[in-house]
Amino acid sequence: MTDIILETKGLTKHYGGVHALNDADFVLRKGEHVAIMGDNGAGKSTFVRQITGVEQRTSGEVIFDGKPVHFSGPIDAREAGIETVFQTLALADHLDVPDNLFLGREKTKFDWLGPFRFLDYKAMRKDTMGALEKTGVKIPNIRNTIERMSGGQRQCVAIARTASFASKLTIMDEPTAALGVQETAQVENIIRSLKEQGEPLILISHNMRQVMDLVDRIIVFRRGRIVANLRKEETDGQDVVAYITGAKTGAEYAGAA
Amino acid sequence: MADTSHGTGGLPFDEKKRSIPGEVNIFFALILIVVIFEVLGQVLPYMDNQSFLFDTRDRFDSIFNEARLRIIILQVSIIGIIALGVTQVIISGGIDLSSGPLVGATAMIVMSFAQTEFVNGNPNPKAVFGEWAFDLPVLIPVLVGLAFGAFIGAINGSLIAYTRIPPFIATLGMFLICRGIAQAWTRGKPVSFPTEGYAALGKGMMPVFWFIGLAFLLHVIMRYTIHGKHTYAIGSNEDAARMSGINVQRHKVRVYMIASMLAAFAAVILSSKNLTAQSGMGIFYELYAIAMAVIGGVSLTGGRGSIIGTVLGAMVFGVIQSGFTYVKLDAFFQLMAMGAIIISAVVLDKYRQERAAARS
Numbered sequence: 074m075t076d077i078i079l080e081t082k083g084l085t086k087h088y089g090g091v092h093a094l095n096d097a098d099f100v101l102r103k104g105e106h107v108a109i110m111g112d113n114g115a116g117k118s119t120f121v122r123q124i125t126g127v128e129q130r131t132s133g134e135v136i137f138d139g140k141p142v143h144f145s146g147p148i149d150a151r152e153a154g155i156e157t158v159f160q161t162l163a164l165a166d167h168l169d170v171p172d173n174l175f176l177g178r179e180k181t182k183f184d185w186l187g188p189f190r191f192l193d194y195k196a197m198r199k200d201t202m203g204a205l206e207k208t209g210v211k212i213p214n215i216r217n218t219i220e221r222m223s224g225g226q227r228q229c230v231a232i233a234r235t236a237s238f239a240s241k242l243t244i245m246d247e248p249t250a251a252l253g254v255q256e257t258a259q260v261e262n263i264i265r266s267l268k269e270q271g272e273p274l275i276l277i278s279h280n281m282r283q284v285m286d287l288v289d290r291i292i293v294f295r296r297g298r299i300v301a302n303l304r305k306e307e308t309d310g311q312d313v314v315a316y317i318t319g320a321k322t323g324a325e326y327a328g329a330a
Numbered sequence: 331m332a333d334t335s336h337g338t339g340g341l342p343f344d345e346k347k348r349s350i351p352g353e354v355n356i357f358f359a360l361i362l363i364v365v366i367f368e369v370l371g372q373v374l375p376y377m378d379n380q381s382f383l384f385d386t387r388d389r390f391d392s393i394f395n396e397a398r399l400r401i402i403i404l405q406v407s408i409i410g411i412i413a414l415g416v417t418q419v420i421i422s423g424g425i426d427l428s429s430g431p432l433v434g435a436t437a438m439i440v441m442s443f444a445q446t447e448f449v450n451g452n453p454n455p456k457a458v459f460g461e462w463a464f465d466l467p468v469l470i471p472v473l474v475g476l477a478f479g480a481f482i483g484a485i486n487g488s489l490i491a492y493t494r495i496p497p498f499i500a501t502l503g504m505f506l507i508c509r510g511i512a513q514a515w516t517r518g519k520p521v522s523f524p525t526e527g528y529a530a531l532g533k534g535m536m537p538v539f540w541f542i543g544l545a546f547l548l549h550v551i552m553r554y555t556i557h558g559k560h561t562y563a564i565g566s567n568e569d570a571a572r573m574s575g576i577n578v579q580r581h582k583v584r585v586y587m588i589a590s591m592l593a594a595f596a597a598v599i600l601s602s603k604n605l606t607a608q609s610g611m612g613i614f615y616e617l618y619a620i621a622m623a624v625i626g627g628v629s630l631t632g633g634r635g636s637i638i639g640t641v642l643g644a645m646v647f648g649v650i651q652s653g654f655t656y657v658k659l660d661a662f663f664q665l666m667a668m669g670a671i672i673i674s675a676v677v678l679d680k681y682r683q684e685r686a687a688a689r690s
Binding site for chain 1: 337551554555556557559562563565566567569570571573574575576584633634
């Protein structure tokens with residue numbers, strides 16, 4: 074029980090008459106990296122949105138870190154320890170790397186000044202360097218603004234931001250969808266370093282090679298239902314594709330879709 | 331080690347690619363404009379060998395034409411105070427059109443609390459209130475003014491933050507409301523004869539000191555405090571700011587409150603300097619304040635700009651105005667030229683940004 078970080082029971086989301094997500098039972102253990110795959114509209118993003126509180130679920134339970142939770146928004150979820158890298162990067166283009174890393178949780182001095190308390194730039198720069206080195210992100214000058222960086226560097230900053238805070242769970246929604254080969258490799262390196270540090274991860278991806286490379290377990294969604302739960306060692310690309318397209322359905326999910 | 335190097339991963343960092351701060355460009359533009367007027371003074375046939383910048387007739391102790399410099403900085407100081415507040419509004423991605431009429435309304439209200447009982451031994455002919463409002467300590471009118479500014483700013487900010495109407499519309503409405511308040515206050519009659527204490531606030535070069543002091547304060551706030559950082563963040567990417575846990579709505583209210591309080595304080599200084607308040611005070615001030623910020627490199631799309639830039643923008647504004655008078659350009663041509671300069675400042679800035687983006 075104690076090694077389960079996230080569990081959902083019968084998680085369901087309906088948009089009017091559309092059953093976007095049906096009865097999803099899911100378990101994530103501490104230190105485990107799980108990929109979520111499935112066709113467009115299969116319910117992957119819907120599933121993640123229910124967990125992170127971006128949307129409110131129709132029914133079902135989410136148990137995070139041993140407690141049933143009901144997040145009213147993504148900020149709630151973040152405070153509880155769930156960090157999400159969104160498809161649309163939540164970065165402020167005109168600010169530099171430390172500013173973005175610490176946005177909304179800046180280190181400050183003279184706290185009695187309330188909204189006019191001073192920023193501790195030096196401490197934030199130092200921690201930024203530490204966080205970037207820890208995750209292996211390469212950025213020539215952290216004091217450059219985000220708008221002057223490549224897509225890969227931006228994505229790395231966004232991921233380093235989630236990884237640099239003591240989070241209990243990281244969720245990435247297609248983190249390499251818009252990146253080149255080298256940039257993708259860099260993002261994958263960060264994910265590997267998360268694995269080494271024992272931080273659990275949910276990765277949404279369409280990239281079969283990447284998934285096979287990085288994760289321990291693959292969950293396949295089809296038409297709003299979980300149709301397979303595969304250990305990486307016991308499956309291969311063709312097998313997974315069969316589940317995604319509906320040619321096969323997992324034994325324990327028979328009759329589900 | 332961490333603090334001395336620029337980045338991670340041992341990637342080379344090309345110092346030459348480092349961008350020049352926009353403020354440096356504006357500073358050079360300022361110098362260039364001064365030089366242009368200096369040259370025009372020598373070249374134009376009707377100018378009689380005057381100098382724009384230097385003391386050619388031995389009227390002052392220094393080599394500079396102190397009278398002209400003093401007028402330039404005095405002229406821009408009061409609108410400059412408004413521009414400081416407008417700068418943070420524009421950086422947050424908004425706009426404030428209500429500051430000019432707010433100056434008029436605040437001046438009327440504040441002056442009513444700053445009147446003396448006797449003018450040259452006679453009862454004050456412009457008295458607004460009864461006996462109780464005469465010869466109040468100077469702090470009272472100032473606090474009334476700031477409170478009124480904070481109130482108007484809170485309405486502006488709340489409308490924009492909570493009903494999500496565009497800042498342009500919210501502050502345009504407030505523009506008319508404030509002009510109405512200014513006229514309704516005394517049915518259009520001017521309010522005059524302030525106490526000595528009140529008159530001292532804007533006497534002589536005092537507006538300049540207020541401007542410099544407030545500019546320094548706002549610079550520190552925008553550059554080094556959490557309020558400043560969040561203002562930039564909201565102007566840069568409001569969704570990201572919200573996702574990061576910043577209370578965007580409350581922050582916007584605070585931004586507009588600070589802007590309106592600065593405009594109200596400008597009204598105090600202006601009415602003190604002029605020793606009178608009229609409902610028509612501050613006409614065009616909102617546009618001049620926005621122009622100063624824009625000339626100073628504050629981006630109307632939000633997220634970019636600085637107080638130093640706005641101060642330099644205000645100086646450019648003052649130098650151009652003074653220069654046009656110096657070369658004896660008629661007032662209506664001055665307005666046209668000013669408009670052209672504002673447009674070119676924005677076009678130049680846009681061009682520069684696009685080039686910078688293409689280079690990286």
